[in-house]
Amino acid sequence: MNIRKLVSTCHSHPILPIIKHPLTRAQQFSIQPEPPNRPQGLSILATNLIKSYFEKRMLKEARKLFDEIPERDVVAWTAMISGYTFIGHYSQAWMVFLEMTREGMYPNAFTVSSVLKACKGMESCSCGAMVHGLALKHGMEGCMYVENSLMDMYATCSVSMEDACMVFQHIHAKNAVSWTTMISGYTHRGDGHGGLRVFQRMLQEEVELNPFSCSIAIRACSSIGFLSFGKQIHAAVVKHGFESILPVANSIVDMYCRCNSFSEANQYFYEMPHRDLITWNTLIAGFEKSDSSVSLYIFSLMGTEGLSPNCFTLTSVTAACANLAVLNCGQQVHGGIVRRGHEGNSALANALIDMYAKCGIIADSRRIFDQMPRRDLVSWTSMMIGYGTHGNGRETVGLFKEMVVSGIRPDRIVFMAVLSACSHTGLVDEGLKYFKSMVVDYCFTPNQEIYGCVVDLLGRAGRVEEAYELIVMMPFEPNESVWGALLGACKAHRHPNLGRLAAQKILDLRPNMAETCVILSNIFAADGKWGEFAKMRKLMRGMGIKKETGRSWIEVKNQVYSFVVGDKVGSHIELVYGWLEMLVQHMKEAGYVPDLDCLLRD
């Protein structure tokens, strides 16, 4: 729209903001009235309109209007920068800022706080530091908005909290935003303890609580599983009357879920007078990890409040289907994703890759993976884990190479996926090569989980002594999962002495590991050490240790059937035994000799 035409059409324009400073009576009746479209007035009008355009995501219109303003002042420039920041186009905001400085326009405090938010969005500490220098040059140290945005930028982008702390220390009159920014800085970089330390200092200095600081402090409690402190903040929230503020209430639901207090999460959820989509998503995501079938049930109730699922909901629901390996249900969710046009969402596509892999349809995982316009680290990892669990280690290794070529740097989890895939495919030397490359080429220090993978890699292939040697050479004390990998290998390849050692180490670390006791007693039995076998069993009975029964389930024609060893009841049991006999027959024909040692069970 042409700026000159703007004034004549302003009355009919649907999104034109109200003019707050109309002409005075004197101006209206002066003999020589000022022209109604003088530059400054137009600039104010245009700035208002630019903001409205951004709010309605009309970017081209905003830029066109901005380009047509004859004399653009700092406010118009700032409106452009904050507009691009508002919609998440941070690099664009930065470009406008550079353009502005090139034209010799000085930024004000509004500009600086907006552009710092853009630096935060770009995760660019160097750009942020440049703006910091500029802010000092223009004497903005005293401005609260500038100081708080600087802190937030450093807290998000800098390697440590040191820079943010430095800014924080120099603020004379810290306000509530300053405190909240520090708490969130620590919490969002995974240091919940650090966040709570700042929160407690805030309380000591008698700063009034506000909804922002409460919800982030609750988040800090969730992240470290500090339920008792979370409950105290919950009480403070009730006392201050913040419960009606949804982000606060939602963070409380999240806290109870993450601290595994599911009955409290559920109760709080149902007692909430108002719930929004995020409340539902929080509960669905919370239950997805602990009890996926409950998660699906909650999802089925969402419609009763007239809410429609978004990407977050569907990601959790897809993950729940993956955990339960319910293909039919997962396919229905996939249909819903396509129907709602969410196919382009990477997080959702990653969840679908995992779901199809866990439901046994690796070809569908691959189809989704291939159709993704942009694959992130998680996409590659999910696909590689999928191939690994299907025993297709060569595909995993191939994908790893492709991923590196595409410019994505692997992390520890990717290496674990490769090592585990090699282990399940018997690619021992290939796996060892990747273990070496991880340390030498990528400078990762192996942790317990990685050592566990390598022990499993060697052990599964029967190289049990080498696996033990690796454990001995570990630079730190191996945990029970590393010993567990060795124990599994000892059991499979009959190394009773090493097996006893591994089992003993696990029981030293965790005396109540029922599975370990069972395996150890089985090792004694297989070795003919019946006296020790009996002693072990007696010990287990005395300690009240009971192995949790392994339950299997299968989905047939939209119905889930579950069963345990020795099941006698259920309409489907006869069918199961029928199939079992047929499979045993097939195995015999294929020449398989069953290992009867493992039939000793509790």
Next chain:
DNA sequence: GTACCTATAC
């Protein structure tokens, strides 16, 4: 006329 901090997903 323009600005800072809070909640959900792989």
